[in-house]
Amino acid sequence: MSVHPKYLVIIAGPTAVGKTSVAIQLAKYFNTEIISADSRQIFKELNIGVARPSEEELKEVKHHLIATKSIHEYFSAGEYEREVLALLDELYKKNDLVILCGGTGFYINAVLSGFDEIPIVDDNIRTSLNQQFQENGILSLQEQLKILDEKTYHSIDLQNTQRVIRALEICIGTGKPFSDFKIQKEVRRNFIPIKIGLNLDKEILQERINVRVDKMMRDGLLEEAQSLHAYQNLNALQTVGYKELFDFINKKISLKEAIELIKIHTRQYAKRQLTFFNKHPDYSWLNPNDWNNSIPFIENIIKKNEEEHSK
Numbered sequence: 001m002s003v004h005p006k007y008l009v010i011i012a013g014p015t016a017v018g019k020t021s022v023a024i025q026l027a028k029y030f031n032t033e034i035i036s037a038d039s040r041q042i043f044k045e046l047n048i049g050v051a052r053p054s055e056e057e058l059k060e061v062k063h064h065l066i067a068t069k070s071i072h073e074y075f076s077a078g079e080y081e082r083e084v085l086a087l088l089d090e091l092y093k094k095n096d097l098v099i100l101c102g103g104t105g106f107y108i109n110a111v112l113s114g115f116d117e118i119p120i121v122d123d124n125i126r127t128s129l130n131q132q133f134q135e136n137g138i139l140s141l142q143e144q145l146k147i148l149d150e151k152t153y154h155s156i157d158l159q160n161t162q163r164v165i166r167a168l169e170i171c172i173g174t175g176k177p178f179s180d181f182k183i184q185k186e187v188r189r190n191f192i193p194i195k196i197g198l199n200l201d202k203e204i205l206q207e208r209i210n211v212r213v214d215k216m217m218r219d220g221l222l223e224e225a226q227s228l229h230a231y232q233n234l235n236a237l238q239t240v241g242y243k244e245l246f247d248f249i250n251k252k253i254s255l256k257e258a259i260e261l262i263k264i265h266t267r268q269y270a271k272r273q274l275t276f277f278n279k280h281p282d283y284s285w286l287n288p289n290d291w292n293n294s295i296p297f298i299e300n301i302i303k304k305n306e307e308e309h310s311k
Contacts, residue, residue, distance in 0.1 A: 005305050006092045007296060011101040012037070012277055013198035016208045018288035020053050020255055022198060023101035024061050025291055026298075030114075032095045033062040035084055037111070040110035040239055043071045049241035051212065053250040071228075071236035076166070078118060081110035088191065097302075098191075104274040106163070121173025129165045129172075130233055130270060144168060157272055161238040163228060177309070189297025194301050196294050197272065197283035209266045225249065229303045238278030240265045248256035 009030075011023045023034050035040065040050040044067035046215070053065060064087055069075050084100070091098045100111065141164045146153040148171040156163050167178040210310055214225045225245035231237060241262050248258040277283055286294055 004096045005302075005309055006086070006088075007097040007190045007208070007298075007302060007305075008111070008193050008194060009097060009099045010037075010112075010195045011099060011198065011266075012105065012195070012283065013103060013288075014205060014273040015051070015266060016207075016212050016270065017198045017200055017205060019101050019103065019198055020051075020057060022288050022294075023099050025059060026294065027061040029097050030097050030298075032097050032099060033064065033091055034066045034099045034101050035087060035091075036063060037100050037104050039077075039080075039104040039107055040172050040236070041066050041102075042075065043067070043236050045071045046224075046236070046242075047106065048219050048224045048294060049158075049239075050165050051216075055213050066130075071231060071234050074123075075204040076118070076233075077106050077110040078115040078256075081115045082106050084111045092191070103237075103273050105273065112189070112193055118170060118181050119174055121169055125169045125173050126165060126235070128131065129168055130235065133161060133165065133238070134233060139165065141168060145171070148172070149179055150300065151177065153180040155179070157276070159268070159272065162235050165235065176235045176296055182209075192301075192305055194298055195283045196297075197277050197285045198288045199285055200287060205270060207265055209270065213241075213259065213263050213266060222248075222255070226246060240269055 011019050011026070011027065013019055029033050040046055040051065041052050042065050044052075046052070047067075053063060057063075058066070065080075065083065068243075069096065072180070088098060098280065100108065102108065138159065138161055141161070142153070142158050145158075145164055145168055149167060152167045156167065158164060170176075171180045221241065222245055225242050226249060228237060229246060230244065231250050232242070237243070237246075244253075244258040244261040244265065247253045247261075248255050253261070284297060
């Protein structure tokens with residue numbers, strides 16, 4: 001009996017570009033479900049500051065891996081990969097096409113290309129590195145990583161505290177460079193990826209970011225940060241939107257400064273996301289307002305693969 005090929009449509013791009021809306025429209029059209037590829041929306045304690053889809057949006061289409069973990073749990077890209085692959089096995093029993101939507105390129109790559117089997121190391125190492133970050137900032141961690149693993153130093157987002165700490169804890173805990181554990185062989189998947197990137201003109205995207213931050217503040221982001229303040233040292237909270245408000249709560253900066261820094265840091269994060277995705281030339285880029293143009297693009301790829309499959 002012939003088995004239909006399976007497809008994973010990836011909707012990626014920078015923060016605030018409109019990925020959720022496009023993914024929902026496509027999921028409705030293809031009568032399928034959405035898996036989140038956002039490393040912060042997966043935490044149930046985080047809502048406003050991570051721009052989690054609204055209750056109305058979640059009701060429109062079934063979403064997976066949103067608000068399913070606690071900030072008190074350790075959750076890695078490797079664990080994300082395993083959960084998504086198991087989930088896809090179930091979803092492909094009823095759908096030939098599933099949508100993966102988010103801006104965490106590290107997670108998307110783990111699903112598409114596999115992730116390294118990283119040894120387990122002493123949790124105290126991570127605790128110590130987090131303390132070092134709180135006392136001395138990210139620069140001291142970056143310098144330490146350059147000494148212990150220059151290859152990783154030149155290949156990861158050095159502004160992503162969690163990534164830097166993760167690499168360092170492996171270096172320290174194993175006595176080997178983190179890069180030594182990178183997968184060497186190609187990983188085969190049982191699905192065909194269709195990679196779509198969304199982007200807007202720089203000025204428009206920056207304005208959308210500013211508007212979103214202002215709306216987050218009106219919606220209660222400060223109150224959300226206050227409720228999480230006791231856990232400010234957790235890895236899950238080393239992220240834009242919370243770090244700046246923690247500095248305000250800790251009386252290091254004014255609220256006005258915190259809000260402006262959230263906007264600046266979010267714009268910088270969006271730029272890093274675009275840099276990451278642009279390193280992968282197999283993305284087809286669209287303006288989110290023209291999302292319906294992706295439908296014939298997706299259908300054409302499916303048609304070609306179906307024709308190949310039937311030969």
